[in-house]
Amino acid sequence: MGEWSSRVIPIVRGLCLLYVTHKYLGTTVVTYGPSMLPTLGITGNVLLMERISTRTGKLRPGDVVFFRSPENPRRVVCKRLVGMEGDQVTYVVDPKNSDKCNTIVVPKGHVWVEGDNIYNTKDSRNFGAVPYGLVEGKAFWTLLPRRDFGSLAPKPK
Numbered sequence: 385m386g387e388w389s390s391r392v393i394p395i396v397r398g399l400c401l402l403y404v405t406h407k408y409l410g411t412t413v414v415t416y417g418p419s420m421l422p423t424l425g426i427t428g429n430v431l432l433m434e435r436i437s438t439r440t441g442k443l444r445p446g447d448v449v450f451f452r453s454p455e456n457p458r459r460v461v462c463k464r465l466v467g468m469e470g471d472q473v474t475y476v477v478d479p480k481n482s483d484k485c486n487t488i489v490v491p492k493g494h495v496w497v498e499g500d501n502i503y504n505t506k507d508s509r510n511f512g513a514v515p516y517g518l519v520e521g522k523a524f525w526t527l528l529p530r531r532d533f534g535s536l537a538p539k540p541k
Contacts, residue, residue, distance in 0.1 A: 410434040419499030430528040433521040446538030467496035
């Protein structure tokens, strides 16, 4: 086992560490699209996402979160967390065509998410409250573009 194992074992250990870091601690994420304007750009932002807050229940309204799309589980979507279970959320039903509002109470085990660009987003107003189990993590730092480098602070209510 000599020389071969002395080269392979460090590589395997490094890959295991990389996997555990990605799966349980956090990762980098590239976002694109208009739904989070003006917070995030259309052409793409590179963000750091941490998974610890999700696992420990430390998410709060105002956080930018990533979750599996309830409509297409292959897609990971980025939106602003607006309400937690039990919260009362009032939202504009169709902002392009009317000012009609609706109020709901977020069901147990769910969260309410909305894009910052209310006129061009597909969010909880379209697909309803998102099961908490689909939430993958919280964005906390912008890496790119350089002009936005820094903390991605929660938006106050």
